[in-house]
Structures are given as structure tokens and as C-alpha cells.
Amino acid sequence: MSERGALRARLELLAREVAKFGVVGAVGLVVNIAVSNLLWRYTDIPTVRAGLLATFVAILFNYVGFRYWTYRDRDKSGRTRELTLFLLFSAVGAVIETGVLYAATYWFGWDTPVQSNVFKVLGIGIATLFRFWSYRTWVFRALPAKESALSPAAEEPARAAGPVQVPGPAPAAVVRVEADTARR
Template structure:
């Protein structure tokens, strides 16, 4: 019994480490994309192409990161657990990530519109907070509903 528990804990830690690696790369895609869209290239005076639309920019950046995350999690983290019906799996994944997008965009909305903060630092702090909440939500739901053992 103790060996089964230990093996299960090891399995979850390995899974969490892979999930974390994919998440870290998706974080770079998400935040790098957001900062490029809203603030432009470093040193650029004009800002990004979506400088006046930070909430939609958050949705675009997080959506791109979600697609990257699906591929990484499906083919690496949960390669032994993914569904044979890819359409059903992708639909569930996209639903879970739509909730994650709403969580991340919601923190930017709250920072900008409820707290009145408009700096790069406050946007990024709000996004990191949203990212943490969304990541916890995703890990639990991926394991339980999206990538299930065959």
C-alpha cells in the first residue's frame, strides 16, 4: 500500500513538473505576446498595435499560449493519458482554457478599470496573479476532465 501511494505521488510530481515546463514556455508566449501587442518592441516610443486595447490583447496572447499548451500537454505531459477522440479532448481543453483566459483577462480588467492602474508593471502584476489562478484551475481540470486515462 505504501509503495502504491509513493508511486502515485511520484507520478503526480513528474506530471506536475512536465505541466510546469510547458506552462513556463506558455507563460513566455503569453506575456511576451501581450507586451509586444500592448507596449511594442523595447525602446519603441509608439507602443504596440493593440496599445489601446489591453484586455483584447490579453485574450489574443493567452489564446496563442493555450494552443501551444495543448500541443505540449497532449504530446508530452499527458501522452499516456490523452483521449483517442481528439475533437472531444480539444473541445474540453478549449473550454477549460476559455475559463483560464477569462481569469487572466479579468485580473487585467480589474487592475485597469477597478483599480485605475495603467502601467506596464501593474498590467504584468495583474497578469501574473491571473496566470497563477488560471494555472491552478487548469492543472486540476486537465487531470480530471481533459486528459483522462484510456
């Protein structure tokens, strides 16, 4: 495959991944905003705490969407590791998101319902950039590329040579291009 064709395939895969991430994120955004507004309207929980609680509800929803739809073709062997990293990076995203709401509420005094929603969405947008990068890089890792099958004649020397050295996983984009090419 030419360099241009490989680049195009990588960009198509990335566009598909961004679109799926965006759909799950958009539904998570609706969950986050709905829970925030319900808490702001019907409870006495302070603005930032209610926003943080809503963020954690959305994080749980998003994990299910990312694991079983967006990244369903990714490595599933280390679920404990995956969930731990997901929660860690989600917590960092929650700090980013809540930090924006906190600054607007307590530093600038912008705490009307409309202002709170605007800064909640702004914080979610900034945190989403971090989450996309961290989830695809560290949490939902690509599966290693499948090696092409050796011909029967080539198998004997390979067995006689001793243990096979398996290289570490290639970067996600390379692995996905190879997997995509193999299907054609």
C-alpha cells in the same frame, strides 16, 4: 504492494506530471507575456483585449505541449472531445486570468506596463490551478488499466459465461499506479 508503497508511487507520478505541466506552462507563460507586451507596446489594442489575445496564442501553444509531451500517454481516442473540452476549460481559465487584469486596469486604474505585467502573471497563476485540475480530470483522461491475462484454463469458463462486463475507468491515480507496477 503496501499502502505506503502505493502512496509513494502515486505521489511520484503526480510530481512528474506536475513538473511536466509546469514546464509547458512556463514556456506558455513566456509566450503569453511576450505576445502581451508586443501588443501593448506596438499596437493600439486596449490592455485587456491584448492580454486576452495573448492568452489565446498561449493556449494553442500549450495544447501542443500538453498533448504531445505532458499527457502523451493518456487516451487519444476522442480527439474532438478532448480538443472541445480543452478549449472550454481554457476559455474558463482565460476568463479567470483576464478578470484579474480587467479588475486591476478598470477598477483600480493600475495600468502601467509593470502593473499590467504583475496582474497578468497573477491572473495566469490563479487560472493555472484551475487548468491543471480540469485538464488532468476531464481533458487528458488516463487510459483504462490493462487486465491481467487469463490463464488458458481460466479462459474457457470465462467464454462460456457470456459477454464480459468491462468496468468503467478507475480514478486516474489508481490506473497509473497499476500501470507503473506492471512495468516493474
